[in-house]
Amino acid sequence: MSVIATRFAGTRSVLVELSDLDSVLALDALLGASPLPGQLDVLAAASTVFIKADSWANARKIAASVRTLELGAAPDNAGTEVQVPVHYDGEDLAEVAELTGLSVEGVVNAHSQQRWRAAFGGFAPGFAYLLGVNQVLNVPRRSTPRKVVPSGAVALAGDYSAVYPRQSPGGWQLIGHTDAVLWDLDRDNPALIRPQDRVRFVPSRTSLRLATAPRPAAVPAPPTGNTLEILDPGLQSLIQDLGRPGYGELGVSAAGAADTASAAQANRLVGNRTTEAVIENLLGAMSLRAHGDAVIAVSGATATIRVDPVDGDEFHEEREIPMDTPFALLDGEVLRLEPGGNGLRSYLAVRGGIAVASVLGSRSTDSMSGIGPAALTAGTRLPVGAIHGAHVVGNPEPSPLPVPDAQGIYTLRISEGPRGDWFGEAGLARLTGQAWTVSAESNRVGVRLALGRDAEPLQRIRTGELSSEGVAVGALQVPPSGLPVLFLADHPVTGGYPVIAGVIAEDLPAAAQLPPGARIRFELVDPNPSGTPTDEGNHA
Numbered sequence: 001m002s003v004i005a006t007r008f009a010g011t012r013s014v015l016v017e018l019s020d021l022d023s024v025l026a027l028d029a030l031l032g033a034s035p036l037p038g039q040l041d042v043l044a045a046a047s048t049v050f051i052k053a054d055s056w057a058n059a060r061k062i063a064a065s066v067r068t069l070e071l072g073a074a075p076d077n078a079g080t081e082v083q084v085p086v087h088y089d090g091e092d093l094a095e096v097a098e099l100t101g102l103s104v105e106g107v108v109n110a111h112s113q114q115r116w117r118a119a120f121g122g123f124a125p126g127f128a129y130l131l132g133v134n135q136v137l138n139v140p141r142r143s144t145p146r147k148v149v150p151s152g153a154v155a156l157a158g159d160y161s162a163v164y165p166r167q168s169p170g171g172w173q174l175i176g177h178t179d180a181v182l183w184d185l186d187r188d189n190p191a192l193i194r195p196q197d198r199v200r201f202v203p204s205r206t207s208l209r210l211a212t213a214p215r216p217a218a219v220p221a222p223p224t225g226n227t228l229e230i231l232d233p234g235l236q237s238l239i240q241d242l243g244r245p246g247y248g249e250l251g252v253s254a255a256g257a258a259d260t261a262s263a264a265q266a267n268r269l270v271g272n273r274t275t276e277a278v279i280e281n282l283l284g285a286m287s288l289r290a291h292g293d294a295v296i297a298v299s300g301a302t303a304t305i306r307v308d309p310v311d312g313d314e315f316h317e318e319r320e321i322p323m324d325t326p327f328a329l330l331d332g333e334v335l336r337l338e339p340g341g342n343g344l345r346s347y348l349a350v351r352g353g354i355a356v357a358s359v360l361g362s363r364s365t366d367s368m369s370g371i372g373p374a375a376l377t378a379g380t381r382l383p384v385g386a387i388h389g390a391h392v393v394g395n396p397e398p399s400p401l402p403v404p405d406a407q408g409i410y411t412l413r414i415s416e417g418p419r420g421d422w423f424g425e426a427g428l429a430r431l432t433g434q435a436w437t438v439s440a441e442s443n444r445v446g447v448r449l450a451l452g453r454d455a456e457p458l459q460r461i462r463t464g465e466l467s468s469e470g471v472a473v474g475a476l477q478v479p480p481s482g483l484p485v486l487f488l489a490d491h492p493v494t495g496g497y498p499v500i501a502g503v504i505a506e507d508l509p510a511a512a513q514l515p516p517g518a519r520i521r522f523e524l525v526d527p528n529p530s531g532t533p534t535d536e537g538n539h540a
Contacts (some may be wrong), residue, residue, distance in 0.1 A: 050470020
């Protein structure tokens with residue numbers, strides 16, 4: 001049991017490669033019980049542990065510290081014991097019996113009469129990879145994945161069993177279903193099964209699924225005090241703050257503002273803490289009305305900002321407000337944003353912050369998992385929070401938007417790895433030596449890159465497939481097409497394609513502002529300018 005290697009993933013994460021799954025479980029348990037300084041999140045996988053840090057300095061210290069840890073073994077009583085009732089009526093039950101040489105009853109007994117351990121999560125919120133004590137039920141994935149696997153499906157693939165927490169595509173062999181709720185945000189611990197938990201599947205006495213009346217959705221009380229009423233949300237308007245780190249092991253990404261620099265600037269201008277929630281608007285087009293006086297600022301993608309006075313107000317006229325400047329929006333006035341042409345996402349902050357309910361400690365909307373406030377619609381009334389402390393309203397500031405070079409190309413700085421060895425020096429040279437184009441298929445999950453003029457896709461120099469492992473925001477993951485995907489705020493917490501490099505943290509806000517059609521060039525930089533010695537390549 002040992003650490004094989006540590007690799008930097010971007011400038012704020014460390015990928016630890018281990019000799020076996022027992023070592024993965026031991027390190028995961030150790031880091032959970034005794035977090036290292038600066039540790040934000042830990043995500044175990046089949047042969048790696050991914051550690052997110054709060055800074056480059058702490059990422060380097062974590063990489064050094066991990067090598068000195070005595071792993072031992074994960075304690076047998078780690079986590080809790082969870083019992084999951086199962087109706088063994090899955091579509092693939094007979095096929096699993098044939099693949100294993102067991103009878104159907106033998107499959108049920110083999111599945112229910114052993115203890116499973118939640119080794120790691122990451123596929124989706126509440127999904128856990130469960131490892132048994134033997135390999136009797138080791139079966140391959142289906143040759144053709146299903147487009148829809150129902151919520152609660154109990155499944156097998158390889159050495160693992162799992163329960164699908166929600167309807168999704170999937171290629172595992174289905175042997176039954178459970179009525180247990182695997183993911184519920186109304187619980188103190190939303191995930192029924194967490195990494196390190198011990199799981200026993202209990203055969204149900206009947207294969208009949210009883211329909212239960214759905215619990216009526218709680219109707220929120222109408223907001224009191226000052227509010228902002230959405231008149232037109234534009235193409236997309238979401239509530240975002242700085243995200244919810246620390247839930248990667250449950251399959252939940254940090255989310256948060258895609259351009260943290262612009263969101264922080266908007267908050268700073270109105271005198272808020274940078275952690276307050278703001279509106280993230282796509283392409284600078286929306287309108288809202290103030291109910292009560294407010295102080296507003298808009299940063300990020302440029303927009304023409306107009307304020308319409310209250311009907312019948314003889315003392316105020318329509319006025320135009322500059323970007324990146326705090327201003328008063330009086331009771332009843334209407335704020336209108338119209339696209340200005342530069343950037344992709346505008347951020348609107350109100351003094352006091354937007355005081356919607358938080359979910360898992362954050363007010364951010366995660367567009368991939370569906371966690372957090374719903375996308376804003378016409379008629380939404382957003383409560384404005386109380387003002388705490390003596391934070392003063394700021395002065396106008398320069399725009400934080402990225403600026404292209406004379407050829408109209410934006411430069412993003414990257415650091416190699418953690419899987420640059422899948423492409424070699426020629427792959428890195430191609431990545432940095434040609435211009436790429438932002439595809440129209442990009443979103444908050446990631447920037448999909450297309451080939452620019454005379455550009456060629458990246459080529460692997462290794463064969464086979466990479467086991468899923470943790471990935472960081474800013475990762476440049478390369479699918480078989482050879483066209484990289486630059487992960488943004490709502491990216492999946494694990495990925496099965498090699499990551500050739502990562503955009504450094506300081507350039508991620510710029511990456512989030514690049515519209516479809518924008519041209520990008522990547523510049524490889526040394527994230528270790530102090531000269532601290534590292535092993536060859538990206539190894540820490």
